Amino acid sequence: MIISPTKKDLSTILNLLGRLILGLSFFMLVPLLVALVTDEISPLFDFIIGTTVSGALGFFLLVFFPIKKEISWVHTFFTVSLGWLFFSLLGAIPLVLSGHFSSFLDAWFEAMSGFATTGLILVQDLDHMSFAHNSWRHLTMFIGGQGIILATLSILTQTRKVAVGFYLGEGRQERILPNVVGTARFIWKVSFVYLILGVAAFFFILNRIGLSSVKSIFQAFWLFFAAFDTGGFTPYKQSIAYYHSFYLEIATLVFMILGAFNFNLHFWLWHKDKKEIFKNFEIKTFIFTFFSLTLLIYIPFLGSNFSQLFRSGFYQLISAHTGCGFTNLEEGVLMGFPLLSLLAVIFAMMIGGGVCSTTGGIKLLRVGIIFKTICAEVKRWIMPPGAVFREKYHHLNDVLLSNKKIRNAFIIFILFIITYMAGALVAIGLGYPATAALFESVSATANVGLSSGITSPSMPSILKVVYIVQMWIGRLEFIAVFVALGALLSFFRK
Amino acid sequence: MNTDSMPKISFYRCTQIVFFSLTLIFLFSLTGWAQSYEVSLEKLIKTPEKYDKKKVLFKSEIIGDPLSTKEGSWFNVQSQNHNMSIFLKDHSSIDKITYWGNYKRKGDIVEIEGVFYKNGPVSNQRAVHLISLEVVRQGKELKRSVCVKKKKAALISLVIFLTIGVIYLIRIKLWHKK
Numbered sequence: 001m002i003i004s005p006t007k008k009d010l011s012t013i014l015n016l017l018g019r020l021i022l023g024l025s026f027f028m029l030v031p032l033l034v035a036l037v038t039d040e041i042s043p044l045f046d047f048i049i050g051t052t053v054s055g056a057l058g059f060f061l062l063v064f065f066p067i068k069k070e071i072s073w074v075h076t077f078f079t080v081s082l083g084w085l086f087f088s089l090l091g092a093i094p095l096v097l098s099g100h101f102s103s104f105l106d107a108w109f110e111a112m113s114g115f116a117t118t119g120l121i122l123v124q125d126l127d128h129m130s131f132a133h134n135s136w137r138h139l140t141m142f143i144g145g146q147g148i149i150l151a152t153l154s155i156l157t158q159t160r161k162v163a164v165g166f167y168l169g170e171g172r173q174e175r176i177l178p179n180v181v182g183t184a185r186f187i188w189k190v191s192f193v194y195l196i197l198g199v200a201a202f203f204f205i206l207n208r209i210g211l212s213s214v215k216s217i218f219q220a221f222w223l224f225f226a227a228f229d230t231g232g233f234t235p236y237k238q239s240i241a242y243y244h245s246f247y248l249e250i251a252t253l254v255f256m257i258l259g260a261f262n263f264n265l266h267f268w269l270w271h272k273d274k275k276e277i278f279k280n281f282e283i284k285t286f287i288f289t290f291f292s293l294t295l296l297i298y299i300p301f302l303g304s305n306f307s308q309l310f311r312s313g314f315y316q317l318i319s320a321h322t323g324c325g326f327t328n329l330e331e332g333v334l335m336g337f338p339l340l341s342l343l344a345v346i347f348a349m350m351i352g353g354g355v356c357s358t359t360g361g362i363k364l365l366r367v368g369i370i371f372k373t374i375c376a377e378v379k380r381w382i383m384p385p386g387a388v389f390r391e392k393y394h395h396l397n398d399v400l401l402s403n404k405k406i407r408n409a410f411i412i413f414i415l416f417i418i419t420y421m422a423g424a425l426v427a428i429g430l431g432y433p434a435t436a437a438l439f440e441s442v443s444a445t446a447n448v449g450l451s452s453g454i455t456s457p458s459m460p461s462i463l464k465v466v467y468i469v470q471m472w473i474g475r476l477e478f479i480a481v482f483v484a485l486g487a488l489l490s491f492f493r494k
Numbered sequence: 495m496n497t498d499s500m501p502k503i504s505f506y507r508c509t510q511i512v513f514f515s516l517t518l519i520f521l522f523s524l525t526g527w528a529q530s531y532e533v534s535l536e537k538l539i540k541t542p543e544k545y546d547k548k549k550v551l552f553k554s555e556i557i558g559d560p561l562s563t564k565e566g567s568w569f570n571v572q573s574q575n576h577n578m579s580i581f582l583k584d585h586s587s588i589d590k591i592t593y594w595g596n597y598k599r600k601g602d603i604v605e606i607e608g609v610f611y612k613n614g615p616v617s618n619q620r621a622v623h624l625i626s627l628e629v630v631r632q633g634k635e636l637k638r639s640v641c642v643k644k645k646k647a648a649l650i651s652l653v654i655f656l657t658i659g660v661i662y663l664i665r666i667k668l669w670h671k672k
Contacts, residue, residue, distance in 0.1 A: 040597065042640045048648040052655035059658040063665060097644065127557040127572055130597040209561045236558060236570070238577050244561055244568040244619065308618040330579060330620040332539045 004490040008068040009075065016071070016079040017086065018061025024087050025054035027143055028136070031094070034218075035132035043098065043132035050094035057090070074487055081484035084472055088112035091140055098133045100124050102457050105464055112468045114140030116475035117358055119232025119325035119449020120440075120467065122457050126237045131218055134235045138222040144475070145229025145259070145358035146191055190266050191228070198224035198255050205248045223248075227255035229358045232325025232449035240328045249311075249328050253318055260322035260353030262365075268396055281393040282354045285368035286321075289351055293317060293344045300338035313341065316450070320348035323359035325449020335436065335452050346439055349448045350420065360447030360474050362416045365395065366409040373406050415478045419445045419470060426466050427454060440467070445474040535576040538610060542620065546612040550622060553630060554578070556602050557595035560588045565616045571606065580606060581616055582624040593633025603631040 005013075032047035034040075069075075088111040096107035106122040113120045114137055123129065123137075202220035207213060219235060226233050236242035240252060258266075265283070268276045277283055297313045304312070311328055319326045327334060337345070352361020376391040383389060391401040399405075423441030428434055436452035443450050444467040455467070473481045532551045537544075554573035561568040566583040572595070582588070595601025608622040616623075 042638050042644070045640050045644050045648045049644070049651050052648070052651040056651065056655040056658050059655070059662045063658060063662050124575065127570075127577070128595060128597055128600075209563065211559055211561075215559070236577075237572070237575075238570060238579070241579065241619070242558065242570055242577075244563055244579065244617075246563075246617065305618070308613065311618050330539075331576060332542070333620055336542075 004493075005074065005078075005487050006069075006491075009487075010491070011065040011068045012071060013075050013078045013082070014061045014065035015067045016075060017082055018058045018065065020058075020079065020083045021054055021061065021086055021090065022058035024090060024143075025051050025058055027139060028054060028094070030139055031132040031136040034135045035130070038131045040130045040132050043094070043130045046094040046097040047132060047136070049097060050090070053093055054090045057086075074483060077480045077483040078487055080480045081476060084112075084115060084476060087115050087140075087143075088468075088472075091115060091136075094136055095123075095133065098129065100126070100129055100133070105461060106457055109464050109468055110137070111140060112471050113449070114138075114231065114233065115144035116447050116471040117141050117145045117229050117231040117323070117360070118444060118447040118471045118475075119226070120444060120451055120455045120471075121233065121449075122455065122464070124457055126235070129235070134222060135218070137233050138225040138231070138235075141229045141231030141233060142225040145225075145231060146187065186267060187263050190263060190270070194228055194255070194258060195224060198228060198251075201251050202248070205245060205251060206243070209243060209245050209248075223252065224255065227252045227324060227326070228259040230256060230259045230322050230324040230353065230360075230447075231358075232319075234326070238330065240326045241330050249315060252324075252326055253315065256318060256322040256324040256326070259324070260357055260359045262354030262356045264356050264396060265354065276396065279394045281368050281395040281399075282364040285364045285371070286353075289348070289364070289367065290317070290321060293321070293348050296347075297341045297344035300341050312337075316345055317348055320345045320448055320450055321351065321353065323349070323352050323361055323446060323448045325443070327450060332453070334450065335439075339435065342435060342439065345450065346442050349442045349446045349450065350416070352446050360445070362413055362446075366412055368393065369401065369405055369409040370413055372401060373409075376401065412477060416445065416474075419473065423466055423470050427463060430460055430463055441470065444470040447471060447474055535571075535573045535578050538578065538622075539576055542610075542612040545610045548610060549607065549625070550610045551605065551607045553603060553605050555595050555600070556591050556593070556604055556633070559594055560591075568621075571604070572601075579619060579621040580608065580624050581614065581619075581621045587624060587627045590627060590629055592629075595633065598636055598638075600633045600636055602629050602633045604628060605630050 028047055028051040032044065032051060035044035035047055088108055091111035091114065092104060092107040095101060095110055096104050100123050101107040101110065102124065109120075109122045112118075119141075129137075199217075199220045202223050203216050206216040206219055211219065222233070222235055225231060232239075234240065234242065240249060262282055265276065265280060294313070294317060297317055298309065301309060301313055312333075315326075315328050316334065318324075334345075335342070350361055351367050352363050353359030355363045355365045372391060372393060376389070379391075380389055392398050393401060420438070420442045423444060424434070424438040427437035427440060432440075432454055436454055439450075439452040440454040442448070443452075454463070531545060531548060533545060535552060535554060538550060538552070552573070554571035556569060557572045557577075558570050562585075566581060567585050567588060568582075569580050569588065569591075571578050571580060591602050591604070593599050593602045605628045606622065606624065607626045608624045610622050612620055614621045614623070
């Protein structure tokens, strides 16, 4: 039996949504302060409007929609799904006011790309954008990557059930600590330690290549947000290629990989067993997929020098695999790759990083489980009849490969493949080449941000909407969105 | 036909003509070799094979900052939503630039002559290696005023925010009293 939501349920959901929107309004104070400090008057007004509109909507929902029912998982899943839509819509307000977008749809696309940590951009004349708006673009990735909901629940939520619902609704499958609020706080602690290290490293490099101290400090923060939260925005249209710095490329690689690691693994390495990194199933899967794809990407580049191999292949592959979307190549170079290398990048984007990390895509654990299931099935066929056979893998502890785990992995895998294909078919239908269409669709759904060149302000509006939906459901890994849609349909059927 | 009536071309004259022709051909090909192709950045980006290792000439706006690496200096230019990296070993050309484009400034518009490399000798980067740079139009400070509509919208949304915020606080107080 499907539980159909009542008006009391909707009131509860809208109340929870109001709390989250108030949190978003609070975050908008950061670029507002940046505008004040850097004497950017027009952006200051943009963020006054953004903050107050979000704040007013948050208070409105709290005042007129009280919590009328005990909060359940359906409420939290519904709130998470709506939350991402509302964050992107409200987050687009200061962006559209900046004058760098040709329509509200473009600004919404950019905001969704930020919150979903994708990195595809529709901004025009990015190189002339203000500090305040750039701060906001990059902050959306930090909020989305760390999870605005995670942030709110770590500060505001008292009830454990609500917290667990929010946590799982955001597409995070594993808890690190028994208490989910404790988990949220641990993720924030890890992030802030890396933030200090990352900002220091980026500041030093940027300052050395000639940027002023003020620019270096701002851009160090932005690049950290983009790398660690695997978002991929940069303050310049040329992405990392703008800087022409080998050291910066190395530093971004390090933080991309750290961001793509499972937060559980960070916890294990920090507090428990450091040897886990050599035994962990996700790490083993990463090494296997990474080296297989490296071979695939390099076959057409055989005979090239180290510099060409690193710049052309390695960096793009790591960027794609971690879901970051940084590129150190100039415009048009990536799509000039041979087909085999492009396919390697597409596969890397499809797979993504660890579960319970800031990356998108199918995720390493699920790919590993699917691979192990296939191997187990082959073994079963060649074993004597009646033999009892159990497959295990080591992910923090020894885990039995159960039917439930296999089913979950296959469901998400199939949903991702369908979404990748659906987006590609829409673009092909609109007249784009097949490889470029598949590349862009995978990049949007897996929240990567590398572009085949399709994403531009001049692309059809229908495709912009399709990519927004792909980024949204890809970030939340389908289930929260499906639960919300199912509940909504049953509400209107009554 | 009587061939005696035709004027005879001496060997010396023949050599002169051949030498003159060869000189002309050499000079023309030299001009062609030294010629810069005037291109747009869009063409350069979309058809890199056509201009690989050839001299190109284009106009664009200077953006960002001068960047220095151990190989030399870099700067970036922008034209009609397309960007290109410029590499130079000698830092002196950068001194000609007064305005670097950013939020508060429109960068200098410069005419750049250089050799375009699809896969450049420096770190394999696609870039133009600068030969000469001329400032065509100097940049300027950008005056970005706030329109009245934006000011009014900010005021209205602020008032609404404060009103609903106060209502919320009153309700919270009443709820606590109950």
